[in-house]
Amino acid sequence: MIAETGHYALILALGVAIVQTVLPLWGTRRHDPQLMVIAVPAAQMQLLLIAISFSALMTAYVTSDFSVENVWRNSAVAKPLIYKIAGVWGNHEGSMVLWVLILALFGAAVATFGSNLPKELQANVLAVQGSIAAAFLLFIVTTSNPFVRLDPAPFDGQGLNPVLQDPALAFHPPFLYTGYVGFSMAFSFAIAALIDGRIDAAWARWVRPWTLAAWMCLTLGIAMGSWWAYYELGWGGFWFWDPVENASFMPWLAGTALLHSALVMEKRDALKVWTVLLAIITFSLSLMGTFLVRSGVLTSVHAFAVDPARGIFILAIMGVFIGGALTLFALRAPRLAQGGLFAPISREGSLVLNNLLLTTAWAAVFVGTLYPLALESITGEKISVGPPFFNFTFGPLIVPLLIAVPFGPMLAWKRGDIVAAAQRLMAAGILALIATVAVLASQQRGPWLAPFGIGLGIWLIGGALSEVAFRVKLFDGSWPEAARRLAYLPRAAYGSMLAHAGLGIVVIGIVATTAWRSESILALKPKETADIAGYQLTFEGVVPREGPNYRERVGLFKVTRDGQQVTELEPSKREFTVERSATTDAGIHASWRGDLYAVLGDQLKDGAYSVRLYFNPLVRLIWLGAVVIFIAGGLSLSDRRLRVGAPKRARAPNQNLTAAK
């Protein structure tokens, strides 16, 4: 009964989504406010219905109702509760329901808190949101119904793919989807503006918080995915330039560009057409990400859908939305008034440079990701484009951007003074230089570029600190005066500084672990010792163990450093009984210097085991930096100036929230 309710709610939601699309659009054409306002309750209703559907699926999972085929395929009685819950989105059908749920959440948020939006804009935005929801709901209902019943119901399910049974991965999809789907807000606003043929600074003020929220969730989602790949796949790397990773990275790059161009538009009323185009591109890349990972075009852990009909359906959705949006853009963009002149050396100029480099960077990633697919479909030749391609193309495009980052905030709007900016950044520059020289002197091995990479990271962090110092006039006035200014600095300013510093932390982590990692693969017999990066690992042997839904063979390693016991590592190989599949669980010892990482391999001829050992210096900084960026986004989002929707209204959306309670 619960499953049927869920299914029914989903179909009703489809109906509501169609109403939400058609009537408000018609209303704005005819300037009929009564038709326009239908969008608001429709969006709220849609959230309610999809939430009912999602809860129904969740209930089926938690209660292990194997009469639902989806549950039977992806769950099992013995699976821990958290993975029963995560199992809801650990498969194609359920993940699509999560997708539309998040979409409905965003839509309902605009409906509920967007009362200070111009009525026509709100109606158009909700109509576009409704059309996206309708397309995806139709997709779910016709090709990916999660509520299909099995009769008779089996006693136990087939379980979830063991590599997905992991805490970081349990929350990776919701964050990633919030990012992907959140960009639909920017898209809907862009389309609404194009339909209206009008766009102004208030538009950017409205779009920015949504983009920011989506972007910070995407950042965290990508970081979680990378963190998971790092310790679960037992390969010791944090990023593989796998097409699936690229699929999430491209919207991130475009979204980062969008955040910055929306800033120009909000503050200076310039770059309007470009911002609209970028909003369309960002969401298009999100759709493409969904298509790539969900269609089975790429083989990966995400390729749930082997049914070609689904791939074609998503391709059709993509075609309609991207093609339609770009056509509308081509027709209407010339009508949008341009404004806001600026000199090349100015805050705007620096943000244009940011956009230019980010856009070309994602284009390079785009080519590398799609070229093999295109080549195969045209010539039938199979190739793979691996990390060398991306390192070679992405690196030279992103490094100039990273060097330029600290300059941007130091330049004034309209016309900046590059010499003055350089003077303000003198301290950061010297600091970066010292760091480079120090690393050059202390590290004999590794590529010669690496110390400059560390310097670049320090430069970014130093640049962010210099910006604080400059803004509070640290060296011009008295200390209490500076402290007072510090307290009154807007949170958005803190947010951008912290985000840039977080970027610096990520850069240091990536450079250090790529340049100076040690790796050794050896055959170890019990009681033998291996040396890596100053640690001595003594192999104590292998013992069997039982987990909740798996059996494992655990390798025991005693780790010492300079004769002192440091820790014990227990890398294991897990056999999942229900799923009849195996995973590798790395043993990791984390410290500030870096991670000691051990993987247990197969048993060899003479009682030895193959063992893979890594030392990844400073690798934690990558994820620490991502968390810093996430926090920075939150800080910025909590800024009062961002919360204020339209300029002339005194009431902020957040106050509406409190009032609604």
Place this chain on the structure above:
Amino acid sequence: MTRKQRRAVLIGTCLGVLALAVALVLVALHDSIVFFYTPSDVAEKHLNSSQRFRLGGLVEDGSLKRGEGTTVSFVVTDKRATLPVTYTGVLPDLFREGQGVVAEGSLETDGVFHADSVLAKHDENYMPPEVAKKLKELGVWRGEAQAGAPQGTGKVN
């Protein structure tokens, strides 16, 4: 600066960066892509020893041998031709005889494919799509059910 000059600077920078990007992409596409071959392709193509490629096929039953230390050797087959492979390192969890495998490396003068990475994919019925496709082309495909596993673990390498 006049409006015209500003525009010229903007367009100039854009074109410059674009040209750089295009050049980088073209050079990288020329140098760093890796082709995918089956043992039959290798037999036909007379590849020179420095060329890196991906070898795909099935691990021949009974061919896995452990050598010194962590070195292993096995034979990859596409049911028409075979190619011996040697690899030093830890084999992935899902590496089994009789199942699909993709190895990346180069063919050396000793006629052995020296792999530096080995990817095996999930599930006893699962086969990497590259392999499945080639096997289909060669007419040794044994039905859709073989690729029916819903979830392949992509990055298990």
